[in-house]
Amino acid sequence: KSVGSWFIDAHTLKYMHDKYGIIASCNCKDQIGTDGYTMWGGYWNQAYYPSKQNAYMPAQNAKNQIPVPIFRMLGSDPIHQYDQGLGTSRQRVISLEPVYPKSGGDEKWCQWYFDEFVNGASMGYAYTQVGQENSFTWKRMGEAYEMQMPMIARMKAEGKVVVKTLGEAGQWFKDHYEVTPPTSVTALNDISNKNLKTVWFNSRFYRANLLWEKGTLRFRDIHVFDEKVASDYLTKKGTTSRCNYYALPFLDGFRWSTAEFIAGLRFQTPSGEKIVGGDPVVDDSTKNELLVRWPTQKPKGEFVIRFTEQSTSITFNGEAKDGWLLELTSQKDVKTPFVKIDNKKVSCVYENAPYSVSVSKGNFKKATGADLQITPEGGSIKLNFSKR
Template identity: 45%
Template sequence: MNTRPVVYPNHVNIINFIRGVEPRLPVDLLEPVREQLSLVQKHGLRATWLLQYDALIDSKFTELLMSEADASQEIGVWFEVVQPMAEKAGIPWRGRYPWDWHAHVGFSVGYTPQERERLADVLMEEFRAMFGHYPQSVGSWFMDAHLLAYLSDRYRIAASCNCKDQWGTDGYTLWGGYYNQAYYPSRHNGFMPAQTGDNQIPVPVFRMLGSDPIYQYDAQDSGNGQSVITLEPVYSGYEGGGGIPDWVRWFFDVNFRPSQVSFGYTQVGQENSFGWKLIKDGLIDQVELLAKKQAEGALTVETLAETGRWFRRQYPLTPASSICALSDWRGEGHQSIWYYNRYYRVNLLKKDGNLRIRDIHLFDERYEERYLRDVCDNKNCRYDTLPVVDGARWSDEHTLSGMYPVVFDADGKAVPAVVLSMEADESVPEELSVMLSLEGGKSLEIRFSERCISISGESSDWGLRMAWGNTADQPDIVLESEEIRYVFNGHPYRLGLEGALPTTAVRQKDGLFQERMQDGDPANRIDFRPRGSELRLLC
């Protein structure tokens, strides 16, 4: 086995982005910036400050940064569209306020590709006029591929960042992407990792906010999309968040492991829209902890552009990455492992003795985003990749969607395997192995590699069950002899089945399958077992 003795680095970006207008809350927008700057400089930490256009043209923000920020602080831009930016680009303003957070007004997707370029030119030239150079970092909750490529090709930006995975929060859906760390996006889809150098935008996009690897995925709709369980210091709910010191320490331990598939990463910081009072306690705690861990050599705090340049030197293509949450800060014993590379992502969740492959999404650089050529025409927007298993979106009141390890009883009926423990091995470059100890003294090994998920056991009396409910917006799913075929949003793709013998396939909707349902079985399911002692899912 080609193991490696090296310890891979852990990188942290402190990114505070700055809005000049906040119509939703009566807060002092300058105070958070002043206090955040004082805090990071007190501890000698590097940070990135991303100015929205309305803050860029407001002297109280720029004068503070130009007079108080030392050379270790990076100043870049936050790409949301505001009224003076649109009007300077010759575009009529359609917003309810000078800054409107609705997707078709406040973000690039609400404008034609040519309008996006004009908006970018206005922002970049205004920045150069103020600071004497173009910014190296450009962030946004989400940014279309056309704009990202334009910023890369014309302005040679070093790094970008976007929002975590979420469903519908504030009207923004980003679902199925790189769960953390960074990726090179496809020139056809700003959310999709590219597979080849020819089709990638050579700007790494870092995922922001620091999602809880156990609980965020299944977070319930709060009435404004999914609730938020992230490192943002303003959040401190029951399931966790950056305002809870115990959760923060657990989150750092989970993300900054001594040895990793590639590297550990998170973004610390908060937008100024919340005001200083709501964020100060959590942010002060996090920054003090970062300073301590950097002094111990556990991580490096640097600017976004610095991390972007390091990434580009280190990786010509998007590297594999992982998060292994083998402890549960709530003490409930849940475990979650995320692995992702430029071809797919996968998540394992161990809960109450059951193991579920909770999520598999495939990446295909040819899958065009909805806004590459078209304009988003309402307050909701959506970025996604290609679902194979979606435990959050395909579950209903009868079925918890996922792929489950099963064992076959004497009558050949599949029953869920009882998993006693789950351990991870990250010692092989670009790969991750997971060992499952099962009830009865048996075990399974799951190995994630570039285009393959292989599952092997000591015998052939086990298998997998893929189950899903009847929910909206599912792909077409068809079982063939050696693959499962899908069509999602008009795009065809497949999951190969090597060494797998399908034994049962049932679906209530049109299409599948072979056998009738039995009482208690999921509405839609495929059972398959290995022909020998190993089966492989080819991504």
């Protein structure tokens, strides 16, 4: 009682639920331009209940959701997939798929991926999908698939993972969650020599991604979800070989970047210096909350970043409590969705959909040389993502 595809629209998904009683579905991982499909800004991994108006958009309320959890396929590299192909119209692929020799086809990469999957903070549950679309044929996928299976069997025997069919996973999800839960994907060890670290947070209201690079920290991505935003194809048919599904960007570190200039919401001092720190500690021991602690050398202290279902709060404990800020910059040709920046709210429009992000602690402001700055209040910033 499960159905999967690159993408299944809301009409079809609801029909299959109502007529055939399906209990689970799956769609492709986030991507831009691959095989004509752009699916960008959504619930990054694990599973979500989709809006009745848009199968890519997580619903915020049970009454407006299709009661079929959708699991994201293909096991994206949580660190490196996002930035593949910066400045181009298509992403390259780094995933668990067996046909890719530098990721799912490489035993060392697979071991790294499974280690991060098992050990990284994930909140309610961690999840990945294994396998390959059959059109690639066994000749291309067979050797690596047979390499992955014993690795998974070993983790299962050690009690590290549970192996389920898609239908079984869907039933488990429905038994545990009435609405989409908050989840995370954490990778604090990098298989490359760049020593990058990342945390993805997802809820039914928004997603956010942190990236540590060379001792610095930035938000790489923040997208907001709104069940009222209908799919482009809800009331009119698609007539081309391409399709476009999207969430609502507050920060898009891929589309707003080039290979030379990387967009981001960066931690820095009021004078523009980068804040440099050590290794983060990520804690998911409190239900429905993800806590990230980042010790810093200059200014000396510690940032505490708390992700909850509806908001993200950032507090600095140490020297000069307000001696820091967040600055959002994008490459110069980007038209950001910001239409009005007030002290406590940024009003946005993307693809004709209005939305906003507010602060209950801190202030927004437009700054020279930046799209946006967020300054702390009493050492803290609190971003609210649930009010539209």
